[in-house]
Amino acid sequence: MLPFINWRPRALLQSLHLDWLQRAGVEVAVLRLDQIDPLISGNKWFKLCEHLLAAHAAGAEGLISLGGAHSNHLHALAAAGKRFGFATVGLLRGHPQQTPTTRDLERYGMQVHWLGFAGYRARHTPEFWTPWQAQYPTLHNVPEGGGGLAGALGCVPLVAQVREQLSALGWKDYDAWWLAAGTGTTLAGLVLGEACERTVYGAMAVPDDHGVAPQVEAILQAAGCIRRNFELIDASRGGFAKVDEALLGFIQHSEAASGVPLEPLYTGKALMALKHAVEQGHISRGRRVVFVHTGGLQGRRGFAQA
Numbered sequence: 001m002l003p004f005i006n007w008r009p010r011a012l013l014q015s016l017h018l019d020w021l022q023r024a025g026v027e028v029a030v031l032r033l034d035q036i037d038p039l040i041s042g043n044k045w046f047k048l049c050e051h052l053l054a055a056h057a058a059g060a061e062g063l064i065s066l067g068g069a070h071s072n073h074l075h076a077l078a079a080a081g082k083r084f085g086f087a088t089v090g091l092l093r094g095h096p097q098q099t100p101t102t103r104d105l106e107r108y109g110m111q112v113h114w115l116g117f118a119g120y121r122a123r124h125t126p127e128f129w130t131p132w133q134a135q136y137p138t139l140h141n142v143p144e145g146g147g148g149l150a151g152a153l154g155c156v157p158l159v160a161q162v163r164e165q166l167s168a169l170g171w172k173d174y175d176a177w178w179l180a181a182g183t184g185t186t187l188a189g190l191v192l193g194e195a196c197e198r199t200v201y202g203a204m205a206v207p208d209d210h211g212v213a214p215q216v217e218a219i220l221q222a223a224g225c226i227r228r229n230f231e232l233i234d235a236s237r238g239g240f241a242k243v244d245e246a247l248l249g250f251i252q253h254s255e256a257a258s259g260v261p262l263e264p265l266y267t268g269k270a271l272m273a274l275k276h277a278v279e280q281g282h283i284s285r286g287r288r289v290v291f292v293h294t295g296g297l298q299g300r301r302g303f304a305q306a
């Protein structure tokens with residue numbers, strides 16, 4: 001049976017020093033979820049926590065989930081299965097291919113199935129899980145990216161982690177959160193944790209038609225949250241995983257200046273969107289912002305130029 005796992009890693013909150021922040025008089029601290037563990041990195045662990053507790057409570061032996069050939073979510077899930085000793089199955093988008101991520105999945109003992117593209121698109125249909133449940137009756141299924149209310153609830157404790165560390169930065173308070181959004185699950189967790197006190201800005205790594213806003217709404221409704229305080233900003237730069245020279249140059253410059261590693265799909269785009277917001281005066285002088293480093297650094301092995 002899947003063990004009861006009560007690993008609650010604490011992420012460091014540290015000041016971010018960049019010339020454009022200094023010029024604008026905006027202070028930013030980074031919550032380094034990328035540093036919580038060498039393998040189980042970023043927001044993924046927090047999104048998995050409640051799914052793991054539900055799987056344990058249901059008497060499951062492991063977890064089955066979905067993702068792409070560079071999926072940070074499947075990577076963290078496979079690594080967690082290896083670390084804590086439970087079975088993992090990954091249903092992958094597209095046709096069989098070897099990437100640094102899929103090699104790791106197999107190394108960590110995840111059983112991988114390739115669904116093709118049409119097969120993967122069917123994941124939202126009601127009958128999708130039926131054959132997989134028949135094949136793996138002892139596994140608990142986790143939605144793509146570790147999403148849903150369970151995923152969001154796992155992220156709520158990040159609010160307390162930040163508040164506990166404010167005085168070490170010399171901050172009495174902070175004004176807002178800024179983070180990359182893919183499904184919006186992590187953002188929804190922060191909105192719940194804040195209970196409307198501070199605005200949570202989600203820099204969307206996917207275009208508008210990916211339905212981030214309705215997904216966030218659905219989670220907040222499922223949690224019974226009536227008042228909400230968040231804003232979504234398009235940071236996708238033309239599409240999910242679309243990378244351009246300006247972005248790569250920005251990442252290179254930011255890494256050299258701050259010492260904080262970034263990747264081009266989520267954290268690089270989110271920080272670049274924050275820079276635009278600061279430069280356009282949307283975040284005014286004297287404001288203090290917590291930027292969540294959501295990890296994903298394993299995925300940058302798939303980008304030779306990044």
Ligand SMILES: Cc1ncc(COP(=O)(O)O)c(C=O)c1O
Pocket residue numbers: 042043072073145180181182183184185186187266267294295296297
């Ligand atoms: C590195 C990274 N950052 C941010 C996100 C977005 O998180 P969410 O789906 O909770 O919005 C993801 C995955 O979706 C990710 O892999």
